[in-house]
Amino acid sequence: MKNEYPKTKEKKNWIYNLLTITVFVLVIGFLFQEGMKKTVALTLNGEEQLIRTNATTVEGLLAELEVDTHSKDYLQPAADTAIYHDMKVQWRPAAQVAFTSGSEQHIIMTNAQTVGDFLRKEKINVSEQDELSHDLKTKISENMTISLDKAFAFTLVDGKEKLEEWSTSITVADFLKQQNISLDKDDRVEPALETKLSQGAVVQIVRVEKVTDVVEEDKSFAVETRKDESLVSGTEEIVQEGKKGVIEKTYEVVLENGKEKSRKLQSEKVIKESVNEVVAVGTKVLVAEVSRGTQAAAAVNTTASDEPAEKPAQETAQPAVQQTAATTTAASAPEEKKEEPAGRELYVSSTAYTASCNGCSGITATGINLKANPDLKVIAVDPSVIPLGSKVYVEGYGYAVAGDTGGAIKGNKIDVFLPNKEDAYRWGNRQVKIKILP
Template identity: 50%
Template sequence: MSNEANNTNSSKIFKGKSLAVTIATVLLFAAVLTFAIYEGTKNTVTVTANGEQEEVRTHAETVGAFLEEQEIEAGEHDFLSHSKETPINEDLALEWDAAEQYNVTVDGKATSAWTTENTVSEILAKADVELTKHDKVSPALDEQVDEETTISVEKAYEVTIQDGLNEKKVWSTSTTVADFLKQHKVSLGKLDRVEKEMDELVLPNSKVKVVRVEKVTDVVEDTVKYAVETKKDDSLLKGNEKVVQKGANGVVKKTYEVIKENGKEVKRDLKNEKVVKEPTKQVTAVGTKTVVASVSRGAQTKAAPAAKATPATQAAPAQEKKQEKAAVKTASVEKAATPAPAKAEPAKAQPAEEPAGGKEFYVSATAYTASCTGCSGITATGINLHANPGLKVIAVDPSVIPLGSKVWVEGYGNAIAGDTGGAIKGNKIDLFMANKSDALSFGRKQVKVRVLN
């Protein structure tokens, strides 16, 4: 009985174990089947993250859900090939690249930019830095950098450069004068100078002035004025001058060292002087001879009545004849007529006809007498007009009509330039008249004169 009971119990235990195994197998199969079905319904997402690729199967319905599932936090500057709202309905290739922060300085002021790009130009674009072709950027725009590199930008500004007489505006960045000139290919000569210190910074809207300096040699010939020596000559009438030896200017060659700045002479130093031609001295004889007027009273003749033979008509021919024979400027008057009372006035003579030759010009003429107020009656050349009332004498400016000259005067006749006057300057003459009323009535006239010798 006991054996049967044991067998029965053993049979029950076996059956119970088989059922448990069967249930476990069914459950395992169901689990495997469920897992297989679950896995089979997943989509494959191929993720490329920061250059590394990986395949991930997921039930996530959107890219955003997938990133949360994978614990990936995509920042606003990161690169994501699909938006977070993109549904995942099938296999998907997703690219994600995390942005990096780059440091940038613009004219010394720091800023930064987040970007997934790594070239300088792309980083500066992301940092909203606007560039011109004149700006200076370091490293170069096409160079690739990492987040440890600081990108430097120097903004260009206008600077005026005056090179000699040429002026223009150029672009420059913060630099020294020396580098600025080198940058713009401005070379300096050994005498040139820059009106700024070479290590001085070039500032915006400033001017860099280059003065072009040159040293040249200039050889010129100057005139050496001749000296004038005067000698007294008693054979010449007083007031007359005669050139005995004509002067000639000399020549001297002078060598100068000339400094020019921007083409304009600023300094001239005499380095050498050489006489090429000596000057010739001019010797001038100055007359000291005084004209002496002598009156010869001859015997009375019947052929020459006093009324018709006046001193004026007799004096001029006799004087002309003696001057021609002696070849000197003297006035010797002979008075040949019947003696008349000392106070009698001479008769008027008709003026001589105009001669040919001589120097002709017009003058302003007035008249005077020997008895005028303040007059002595003795001319500047020593003629006694009181003793010779019939002599034709004119007062002149010796610089225009030399004293002692023989002169023909329109309306007056032949006369001698034998007197001067304080008011007789330039083209003016004063006619001597014995009669005061004639002198007053003459007034002032424009007359023609001829200087005959």
């Protein structure tokens, strides 16, 4: 029987040597591989760690670490940068942000760390007047919503002041509150406070002020009329001058933007009473019945035609009549020698008439009964030249009253009353001076 032991022992040695070589190769390979690895300081989402890697690029490093990346992730240096020993790599995943402006909303992946960075990276301009939902320093977070309300221009008219303002789409009331613009209880705002502002809108504040105004006004006087039998009918005379009184009136005045809009009388009181004017109205005669007619101015002619048989006797007896008239009738007295009174004077054509002339009733236009008062001095006038009731002085006739009218008495013409036909004949037709007394 052969001895197998040496072969067995030889076989075992061979296996042992093979295992030793294998282990050695593996150890050498491991040590070589470990020696070939590079140390990288990797910051993942804010946390830093040291990594030994055989990756040749940054992208390979992240793939080696099974990090899911997005094109919007923050990666520094770039993905294709070669790995080197003691390299620093920063990676931060992008966050999904919902950005709303006006009626539009956009979903944006961003690696910005703050709201300010986000707006800058997305090239979104924000003015001082715009309204942003977050502070610019606010950290970006996943599924964050950022809102931007853009401001627009509109016109604010505050009282008399016109301003160009900027605002977002808020109500009028909110804008006034933001700007610290106060309103008094009577002020008006157009449009209404709950109205939302819009581009180009005009907001008008009407400043309403109520003030008290005290004024003094004249109080008119009344006119009293009293009948006076001593004055000829148709004439008036002021007995007492009227004087105005004073009334104090208190008004509530409404001012809008400094201008008076309305005023309302609140109260009034008499400071000084007025004094009535008293006027005396003449009632010496009754209202006239009939004027002496259009033929009065021709009293001499009509009388002569009515009594033709007597005319020669009258003419032959004229001197005696003149003597009698001088002693018994005031109408034929030589008044020219007396001192004339002051007054407005004019020259007129004059004729004479009697109470019983043809067409005469004996009652004047102002109601004087000439038949009952034959000694009265009365003249007929044109009222547009000499007012009825005027006191006058007639050259050659004396003091008289303008108390009658006549159809033929027009313009600068008068008719003097004489008690009888003889005196009327004697007067004839003459130019005389007449004064209208004050």
